[in-house]
Amino acid sequence: MLTATSPNDTARRFLGTLSKPSHLLIAVSGGSDSTGLLIALRRAIATHGFPHTLTAATIDHALRQASATEAAWVFELCARLDIVRHIRRWTGDKPKTGIPAAAREARYGLLAEIAQQCGADAIVTGHTHDDQIETVAMRASRANHENLGLAGMAPATLFDRRIWLLRPFLDVTREAIRDSLRQVGQSWIDDPSNADRSYERVRMRQDNVAIDFNPEAGLRRQALSQATADWLGQHATLISGCVIKLDRDALAAPPEILRHGMATLAAVLGGKPHRPAAQATDKLMALASAEGSTSLTLSGCLVVRRKDVVYMLRERRGLLTLPLPPYATIVWDGRFEIRNHTARILRIEPGAISPILPDLPGPARTAMTGIFPQIREESGQIVEPGADFESSPYLPLFDRFLPAFDVALADRVAAILGRGPTLSCPI
Known part of the structure; x- marks a missing residue:
C-alpha cells in the first residue's frame, strides 16, 4: 500500500531534482490534480527559493459546452496567483470514436506549441497515483505476455523528440491533493466526463478493478531496455542504410533480451508504432532458434535467417507514393x-x-x-x-512518446541507424 505522500513535500523534492534553473509549463485543467500541482509548485518556489519559473497552460478540448467557462476559471485562478497563463482551443472536427486518444494527441501537441512559444524547458502534468493504477489496470486488461505496459506511466516522457513531459505526482493520491486544497480553501472543477462509463478509464475507476501495481516494474523495464541496448551495441550492424544484421553470437542472448530486441527492431524497421503482438513475436523467437535457412514477415519487417546470422529489413509491400x-x-x-x-x-x-x-x-x-x-x-x-x-x-516506436524507461534502447537503435541521441531529460 502507498504511504501517504504530501503534495507539498513532493513538489519540493521534484523542484530539487531539476538539473538547472528551469521554466516549467504546468498543464492545468482546473481539476483537483492539476490545480493542486500548480499551487504546490508555486508554494515550494516561494518558500524554498528555487530558481525556477512557472507558466500555466489550459487546453480547451471543446468537447463540452462548459469547457470554455472552465478554461476561463483557470485563467482567473492563475491571475490571482500571479502566474502567466495561456489558453489553447482544440479546433476542427472531432472523431466519432477514440476520443480520449485523439484528445491526448491534440492536448500534448498544443502544449508543446505553447512551450516552444514561451521558451519552457519542460511540461509538467498532474497525473496521480490513482491515474497510475488505472493506467496499469487498462494495460493489463489487454497486454500480451511481455507486459511492458505494467511499468505504468514513466515519471518523465519525451514528446515528439522535442520536449519532456514530467509527472511529479505519480506517488501522490488524489485524496491527498484534495485535502491540501481544502486546507487552503481552494476549490476545483469536477469534470462530468470523469463519470462517463463510455470511457475505459472511468469504468476501471468506478469498478475498482484490482491491480497489483509494483513500482519496481519501471526499474525492471529500464534494466531490460539497457540490457537490450547493450546487446544491440555488441551484435547489430547496419548494412546499406536499411538492413540490420545480427551476428551469430546475438542469438545466444538470454531469451528476454533476444525477444525484446528482435521485436523492437521489427517494429522500427517495419515502420510501426508498436511491437508485434505476442503470438507474432513467438514466431520470431522460433526463427531465432531454428536451424538452417528460413524467413518470415511480421509488422512490415522481413526477417531472414541464413545459418547463424539474421538479417532484418522492411518488407517490399504496402509502400506508398x-x-x-x-x-x-x-x-x-x-x-x-x-x-x-x-x-x-x-x-x-x-x-x-x-x-x-x-x-x-x-x-x-x-x-x-x-x-x-x-x-x-x-x-x-x-x-x-x-x-x-x-x-x-524516423523511429515510430519511440519518436512520438518515449518513456524515460526506454531512452537507452531508443538511443542505441537511433545510433545504429545513423541518428543522434535524444534530448537530455531535465530530472
Missing part, C-alpha cells in the same frame, strides 16, 4: 522524416537502395529494390540528395 508539398515535413512509411526545402511540389516513392551487396540473402536483395525513399519532381525527374530535401531516420 506520397506528395511532398513545398517546405513541408512528412513521415514516409513510418521510417523516414523528409523535409522539402523548396517551393516546388516533390514526390516520394519507393525506390532501390544502393549498393545491394551480392552476399546478402536473396529475399533481402529483392526487398532492397523497392523500400528506400526516392524523391522526384512532378515531371518524374529524380531529385538527388542535397539542398532541395533532407531525410533522416
Whole structure:
C-alpha cells in the first residue's frame, strides 16, 4: 500500500531534482490534480527559493459546452496567483470514436506549441497515483505476455523528440491533493466526463478493478531496455542504410533480451508504432532458434535467417507514393522524416537502395529494390540528395512518446541507424 505522500513535500523534492534553473509549463485543467500541482509548485518556489519559473497552460478540448467557462476559471485562478497563463482551443472536427486518444494527441501537441512559444524547458502534468493504477489496470486488461505496459506511466516522457513531459505526482493520491486544497480553501472543477462509463478509464475507476501495481516494474523495464541496448551495441550492424544484421553470437542472448530486441527492431524497421503482438513475436523467437535457412514477415519487417546470422529489413509491400508539398515535413512509411526545402511540389516513392551487396540473402536483395525513399519532381525527374530535401531516420516506436524507461534502447537503435541521441531529460 502507498504511504501517504504530501503534495507539498513532493513538489519540493521534484523542484530539487531539476538539473538547472528551469521554466516549467504546468498543464492545468482546473481539476483537483492539476490545480493542486500548480499551487504546490508555486508554494515550494516561494518558500524554498528555487530558481525556477512557472507558466500555466489550459487546453480547451471543446468537447463540452462548459469547457470554455472552465478554461476561463483557470485563467482567473492563475491571475490571482500571479502566474502567466495561456489558453489553447482544440479546433476542427472531432472523431466519432477514440476520443480520449485523439484528445491526448491534440492536448500534448498544443502544449508543446505553447512551450516552444514561451521558451519552457519542460511540461509538467498532474497525473496521480490513482491515474497510475488505472493506467496499469487498462494495460493489463489487454497486454500480451511481455507486459511492458505494467511499468505504468514513466515519471518523465519525451514528446515528439522535442520536449519532456514530467509527472511529479505519480506517488501522490488524489485524496491527498484534495485535502491540501481544502486546507487552503481552494476549490476545483469536477469534470462530468470523469463519470462517463463510455470511457475505459472511468469504468476501471468506478469498478475498482484490482491491480497489483509494483513500482519496481519501471526499474525492471529500464534494466531490460539497457540490457537490450547493450546487446544491440555488441551484435547489430547496419548494412546499406536499411538492413540490420545480427551476428551469430546475438542469438545466444538470454531469451528476454533476444525477444525484446528482435521485436523492437521489427517494429522500427517495419515502420510501426508498436511491437508485434505476442503470438507474432513467438514466431520470431522460433526463427531465432531454428536451424538452417528460413524467413518470415511480421509488422512490415522481413526477417531472414541464413545459418547463424539474421538479417532484418522492411518488407517490399504496402509502400506508398506520397506528395511532398513545398517546405513541408512528412513521415514516409513510418521510417523516414523528409523535409522539402523548396517551393516546388516533390514526390516520394519507393525506390532501390544502393549498393545491394551480392552476399546478402536473396529475399533481402529483392526487398532492397523497392523500400528506400526516392524523391522526384512532378515531371518524374529524380531529385538527388542535397539542398532541395533532407531525410533522416524516423523511429515510430519511440519518436512520438518515449518513456524515460526506454531512452537507452531508443538511443542505441537511433545510433545504429545513423541518428543522434535524444534530448537530455531535465530530472
